[in-house]
């Protein structure tokens with residue numbers, strides 16, 4: 001019975017541990033902090049952290065990024081609200097993003113479409129509706145995707161900016177794409193899209209611990225199967241149901257004998273001889 005409980009407990013502990021050790025998961029501690037663990041390494045992205053040449057990380061020094069394609073013009077800032085010191089967007093319907101006098105300064109992304117000769121604004125969202133995740137789980141170092149979206153305006157709008165890791169500098173934003181009624185995508189190459197990679201040792205489960213658990217489980221399964229076989233097919237009951245009982249009972253003595261012989265070999269027989277007959281000093 002004791003054997004069965006042990007092996008049950010062994011698999012109850014080992015299976016979740018193994019799943020945990022090989023689990024893939026990402027977590028984020030702020031909208032622009034992305035941390036991804038693939039079981040071996042942690043990939044950390046901090047988009048707003050200062051780096052060489054970019055004291056505000058991925059944030060545009062101008063206060064906004066601008067990208068235009070076809071009849072659409074899109075302004076955005078990543079991880080913050082936009083700031084316009086000059087040339088603010090001029091479009092009708094800016095009330096969700098600063099109003100006509102401060103258009104653009106009340107949100108993180110705004111798009112203007114020319115409809116019948118008028119530029120009509122659609123607010124895409126603010127910092128509170130910004131989220132970021134890694135771009136590609138197979139290649140976590142590729143970069144992150146920052147998504148800004150809103151559901152509370154007249155129409156549902158979103159902007160996905162792929163921040164691709166390029167340690168040599170900033171390129172873009174490029175390639176404005178539109179899908180659906182108000183869903184946009186653009187691409188930015190930026191050093192802030194490059195991950196800090198931390199190799200994990202000790203965290204999770206090392207291969208040695210995994211090996212030990214596997215060995216213990218195989219041993220438990222062997223004992224259980226042996227006991228079941230001896231109980232049902234050989235009709236053995238009681239404590240004798242344990243396979244190789246003689247061996248296990250004598251195992252402590254054998255181990256002791258083995259270590260004793262090791263010690264003898266290292267210390268030499270003469271010393272132990274002398275030890276056992278050492279005269280008592282008066």
Ligand SMILES: *[C@@H]1O[C@H](CO)[C@@H](O)[C@H](O)[C@H]1NC(C)=O
Nearest residue numbers: 029033034035042044196198
């Ligand atoms: C990685 O990110 C996590 C969570 O954001 C943080 O606790 C950890 O200190 C970071 N590690 C490094 C090396 O930056």
Ligand SMILES: *[C@@H]1O[C@H](CO)[C@@H](O)[C@H](O)[C@H]1NC(C)=O
Nearest residue numbers: 150151152153154155156157
């Ligand atoms: C916006 O999205 C929500 C949830 O997906 C949906 O229920 C709603 O109908 C959408 N609104 C518009 C104007 O498309």
Ligand SMILES: *[C@@H]1O[C@H](CO)[C@@H](O)[C@H](O)[C@H]1NC(C)=O
Nearest residue numbers: 165166167168169170171189
């Ligand atoms: C990375 O950025 C540099 C400078 O901005 C640019 O010349 C280069 O083409 C970029 N690399 C890739 C792979 O696009």
Ligand SMILES: *[C@@H]1O[C@H](CO)[C@@H](O)[C@H](O)[C@H]1NC(C)=O
Nearest residue numbers: 069070071072176177178179
């Ligand atoms: C511009 O037009 C091209 C081709 O029609 C289309 O693929 C693209 O999504 C358009 N971009 C925008 C922002 O409307």
